[in-house]
Amino acid sequence: MRSDCPLNFGLELFGDKWTLLIIRDLMFFNKRYYNEFLSSAEKISTNILADRLALLEKQGFICKGKDKEHKQKIVYSLTGKGIDLLPVIIEIGLWSDKYAGDLLSPHKEVILGRMKQDREKALATLKEKLKQKHL
Amino acid sequence: MRSDCPLNFGLELFGDKWTLLIIRDLMFFNKRYYNEFLSSAEKISTNILADRLALLEKQGFICKGKDKEHKQKIVYSLTGKGIDLLPVIIEIGLWSDKYAGDLLSPHKEVILGRMKQDREKALATLKEKLKQKHL
DNA sequence: GTTTTGTACTTGTTTTTTGCAAGTTGTTGG
DNA sequence: CCAACAACTTGCAAAAAACAAGTACAAAAC
Numbered sequence: 565m566r567s568d569c570p571l572n573f574g575l576e577l578f579g580d581k582w583t584l585l586i587i588r589d590l591m592f593f594n595k596r597y598y599n600e601f602l603s604s605a606e607k608i609s610t611n612i613l614a615d616r617l618a619l620l621e622k623q624g625f626i627c628k629g630k631d632k633e634h635k636q637k638i639v640y641s642l643t644g645k646g647i648d649l650l651p652v653i654i655e656i657g658l659w660s661d662k663y664a665g666d667l668l669s670p671h672k673e674v675i676l677g678r679m680k681q682d683r684e685k686a687l688a689t690l691k692e693k694l695k696q697k698h699l
Numbered sequence: 700m701r702s703d704c705p706l707n708f709g710l711e712l713f714g715d716k717w718t719l720l721i722i723r724d725l726m727f728f729n730k731r732y733y734n735e736f737l738s739s740a741e742k743i744s745t746n747i748l749a750d751r752l753a754l755l756e757k758q759g760f761i762c763k764g765k766d767k768e769h770k771q772k773i774v775y776s777l778t779g780k781g782i783d784l785l786p787v788i789i790e791i792g793l794w795s796d797k798y799a800g801d802l803l804s805p806h807k808e809v810i811l812g813r814m815k816q817d818r819e820k821a822l823a824t825l826k827e828k829l830k831q832k833h834l
Numbered sequence: 835g836t837t838t839t840g841t842a843c844t845t846g847t848t849t850t851t852t853g854c855a856a857g858t859t860g861t862t863g864g
Numbered sequence: 865c866c867a868a869c870a871a872c873t874t875g876c877a878a879a880a881a882a883c884a885a886g887t888a889c890a891a892a893a894c
Contacts, residue, residue, distance in 0.1 A: 567740035568804040570811065571723050574791035581714045582881095588706050598842050605702035609882055614843060636841055636890040648794055655787045656709035663780055669703040676705065733871050744853055749872055771861040771870050 577623055578649070582608055582616055584656075587625065587642070587649055591694060592675065596639050625649070642698040650691055654679055712758055713784070717743055717751050719791075722760065722777070722784055726829060727810065731774050760784070777833040785826055789814055 566572055578584055589595040589604055601613055608616075617640065620626045625646035631637035654675075660668065661676050678686040701707055713719055724730040724739055736748055743751075752775065755761045760781035766772035789810075795803065796811050813821040 565802070566742065568802060569720075569723070569740065570792040570795035570799065570803050570807050571719060571788055572741055573795040573799045573803060575716050575719060579714070579716045579719070581710050584706060584710060584714070585704075588704070599840085602842095605704065606707055607701065609884095610843070611845085611883090612881065615880095634841085634891080638842070645798055648797065652787070652790045652794055653706055655790045657705040659783055659787055660705035660708040662783065664705065664708045667700070667703060668705050668708060672705050734869085737871095744855095745872070746854090746874085747852070750851095769861080769870085773871070 574652075578625075582606075582612060583620065584649070584653060586613070586616055586620065587646055588653060590626065590640065590642050590646070590698070591650065591653065594697075596641065597637055598640075601640075620646070642694060644695075644699065647691060647694045647698065650694065651687060654683075654687065709787075713760075717741075717747055718755065719784070719788060721748070721751055721755065722781055723788060725761065725775065725777050725781070725833070726785065726788065729832075731776065732772055733775075736775075755781070777829060779830075779834065782826060782829045782833065785829065786822060789818075789822065 565576060578587075585604065585606055585608070586601055589601055593600075593604075595601055595604070598613070598617075601617075602608065602610060617626070621628060623645075624643055626640050627643055629639040629641060631639050657672070657676055658679060661672060675686075675690075700711060713722075720739065720741055720743070721736055724736055728735075728739075730736055730739070733748070733752075736752075737743065737745060752761070756763060758780075759778055761775050761777055764774040764776060766774050792807070792811055793814060796807060810825075
């Protein structure tokens with residue numbers, strides 16, 4: 565580690581252009597399989613995806629599971645540590661909503677709109693849903 | 700841009716290991732000069748610092764000013780767009796506070812403690828102070 | 835039951851970014 | 865005048881990312 569600063573601690577773990585996008589896919593787009601992450605809009609390359617999934621699992625943000633029906637499939641899901649990144653992701657979203665102008669998807673309002681109305685409640689509701697889906 | 704997702708928008712601008720640390724130095728450590736950023740705990744290298752300062756200015760997160768007394772010195776300060784990254788930085792800090800265990804500086808509690816007590820008020824107070832110092 | 839497809843990767847190569855050391859240009863205090 | 869300072873720039877080696885292709889094994893199709 566480069567320092568004992570809390571911000572730096574987080575940045576060393578997920579301060580790059582890809583890691584939080586994988587978490588987002590798990591949180592908001594209900595993606596669970598390798599191929600689903602691969603086909604996201606940002607077009608992550610396969611070696612980077614494999615690398616980040618391994619790192620995320622190693623640090624305990626996500627965990628791997630077996631699929632009952634399809635033995636060859638591996639199911640990825642969030643841990644509590646991963647779910648707790650929700651406020652970080654939401655704040656980045658809110659900042660972008662303020663400064664990106666009309667460059668963003670119109671669908672953003674579904675989530676961000678509620679956050680602007682009542683942040684604490686909207687966060688709590690979303691976190692509960694994530695816990696039910698993932699833990 | 701890789702996509703029209705709000706999270707991705709933010710990550711393209713400050714999704715790396717260094718950019719937010721410079722913003723942090725401006726926000727919490729009252730750093731204003733090139734050499735001050737250079738001497739932070741994380742030891743950024745000089746070419747990366749120059750590159751990030753140029754990017755941050757280009758995107759309107761910070762602005763360059765002249766120092767009255769010392770003509771050779773350049774003063775960096777935050778814009779409103781930069782100040783609005785405060786919640787993002789705080790959320791990363793709160794997350795780290797929860798998961799880093801005892802790896803973090805004890806000084807963290809000065810800021811993070813108040814955030815846990817009354818987030819909205821603490822954020823508003825800090826933002827006001829930043830506006831007075833920078834704008 | 836054998837070929838084909840699907841899924842989760844790995845490997846190799848090129849390009850880009852980072853990290854490190856040193857050099858450059860104008861400033862200023864003595 | 866001159867050494868130290870401040871804000872960079874430049875050059876090069878190392879690491880990481882992007883791109884293209886290949887592999888191993890399960891399952892579906894024929």
